[in-house]
Amino acid sequence: MRLDELLDELQARIDEVRGTRDRVHSLLEAVVSVGRELDLAQVLRRIVEAAALLVDAEYGALGVIGPDGRTLAQFLTVGLTDGQIADIGPLPAGHGLLGEVIHHPEPLRLTDLGAHSSSYGFPAHHPPMRTFLGVPIRVRDEVFGNLYLTDKRGGVDFDTEDETVISTLSVAAGVAIDNARLYEGARRQQLWLRANAEITESLLSGSSRPAVLELIARRAQEITAARLANIAVPVDGVDGLVVEFAAGADGAAWQGLVVPFDGTLSGAAHRAGKPVTAMQASDDGRYPAEGRTRGRDGLGPAVAVPLGTAGGESRGVLLLSRPAGDPAFGEGELEPIVAFAGQAAIALELAERRRDAEQIALLEERDRIARDLHDLAIQRLFATGMTLQSAARLVEHEGAAERVGRAVDDLDETIKIIRSTIFGLRTKDRESGPGLRARAARAVGDAAASLGHPPRLSMEGLLDTDVPARLADHVVAVLGELLSNAARHARATRVGVTLKAARGEIVLTVSDNGTGIPAQGRRSGLRNLDERARDMDGSFTIETPEKGGSRLVWRAPLPGSR
Structure with missing residues (x-):
């Protein structure tokens, strides 16, 4: 009997070692799987899927902390169907129990999450959840986001080993996220450089102002994965900015729209002369008028960048907005966008200079025509009239003399018309007043x-x-x-x-x-x-x-x- 007990104990130890081996093997597979991806969105998806699989959790989520450090800018889930997500409504913003891990970035393990002091229940149509494990993800000593896992299968609680495994995964996840961000930054920088070269070529080739602005808006939309990109410019006598070009969803609704200076992202960026960002532009209390100028589906994370010049004066604003739920515009993205907006400012300034040069050329050409008409045509007509008038005295036939006299009168009238035309040429473009x-x-x-x-x-x-x-x-x-x-x-x-x-x-x-x-x-x-x-x-x-x-x-x- 003692031998049987020893054999059973030995078998239990073997099973435990095998379980540990399998879990370590699964953890290594998860680390390799997460580190294999370079696309940030795919990396985040792999992280939350691997975490739920490692601890056998029914539900998992990864919340990305926004630039303000207090709320969630992105929230990815595992275990919920699309129908359930739609029924639940807006994604969490980082309040309640989720905010507890944000404010105190340490592992948190609960037997009953509803009993925690920071918990205030679930929204309608949300599935019930009991056990909870939250672990922060750090990227270079900065908290990037948090892993949230609930309801370990089998009705058991998350244990210390689960916490250790997820904490280990979070370290590998931080390295993978950092690599993906570096790769994404390098790739985006290459795209910005290519777009700048394309715009420069378009400017030098003499493309029109609308064509260059369209190119700027479309390239900015493509590189930033924005749902909407528009360029708004100030117009004399209008208390606001007029959208000159809009690309993307609801672009037609924005085209030609007058955006007020007060209460809008574009207006704030134009007046401040620096970029202005919003986590959810259509619902941001700082910009109450944005809801009256947006498209039907509203705006998600957005940034408005002034089109500045060397003199510091804003010639307009480039507005970019991503779909709701997408990541906000971070500090690393603003610098290339600001540099790119400088190309738009150059396009606007060059178009104005080109228009001024064309206007000057037109005026000079009209002055030349007027001068030639005065110095050549009128003088020759006047000389011809004088010759005819002298010849009329020598014509003895009464009818012929009368016809010559009428010809002289016609020449006088023609001279008056030409002089009137010269006056019109020289004064038409000197009239003041807006067009x-x-x-x-x-x-x-x-x-x-x-x-x-x-x-x-x-x-x-x-x-x-x-x-x-x-x-x-x-x-x-x-x-x-x-x-x-x-x-x-x-x-x-x-x-x-x-x-x-x-x-x-x-x-x-x-x-x-x-x-x-x-x-x-x-x-x-x-x-x-x-x-x-x-x-x-x-x-x-x-x-x-x-x-x-x-x-x-x-x-x-x-x-x-x-």
Whole structure:
């Protein structure tokens, strides 16, 4: 009997050694598996999966601590289905028991997590959990995040050996995360350098301002994995920034939008002259107006970077936003983004200089034409008129003399016309005052206060050069009346303005999702708009889209198109 007891004890010790060997082997496999990946997202996923497998936990999670050091910027789970995650709702932010490990980065093992003083229960549809093991993950003596494991299978508690195994895994995880971050940083730096070279080449090749801004926004969106990238610039007379180009999800909703200076990320970055970040831009209390300018799905982690120049003045703002739940923009990412934004500032400045040079060249060419007309054409016409006038005295035939006299009068009239043309050439571009583009942007910006939200503005064509002053005055007056009607009568939550000069006509379209044009009511304002259109040989139409609201279109031909 004593021999049987010794044999049983020996077998138990052998089983224990085998179990320890298997666990060590599993730990080594987990370390190798985690260290094999270089993509940070895959590394984090492998870590939490390996941790749950090593201690036989039913549920596991990895929380990445945000830049503020107090909340979770990312939360990856194992054991929950997509349906359960959707039913639970927003991911944890790092409060309660999860925050306990954040504030005190030491291993925490509990038999009943609900009994802990920091626990305040689970949200609706959350599966019940009892046992708990939390271990911090450090990267170069800095706490990167925490591993959370609950409900060891078999109904047993997590023991000291489980804590040791997960603590060992967390050390290997820290090294793997550091390697992945270094690799990701090097790869991202290479992408930024390549994008900078592409933009420089585009600038030197003489690409237009819109083309360069589009290239900047799209490359920034691709490199940062942003859901949305837009570039907003200040416009004279508008209390805000106008989105000149937007790429990504809801890009169409942002295009031409007037973003207020107060209460928005872009406005704060423009005024401060330095980058501004937010963990969840659409829900950040520091920027209450952001929710009125965002797309339908809202903004996740976001950063707004001013497009600065050597003089320190911001020429606009580059806004990047990732999907909700993605990692926030860290300090390591801001430096290349700021350098990249400098390329956008150069593009804007170069476009302005190029436009100024073209304007100067145009003025010089007009001065040359005027000078040639005065010094050559008028003098020759005048000399020809004098010759004809002298010859008329020698013509004896009365009819011929009369015809020569009429020719002299025609030459005098032609000289007057040419002189008038010379005067027009020399004064046309010296007139002061903003162009139609700036006036339209100002009218849309002014309407934001009465509407309660900024309208969306889109402008196309050569509005400042092809549209004469009188027609531009009509367009601005019509735009103001239509926006005023939308604010007073339509009760709309979305208003869009499109101003286009193309194909020989200018077209102003104002659409909204309001109550539409009432059948009974004052129509004097609309009659005035129709009279303005007829006065310019144009038309004014009112349309009712299938989805409701109204669409008002005012158009008029441009000079030379009739």
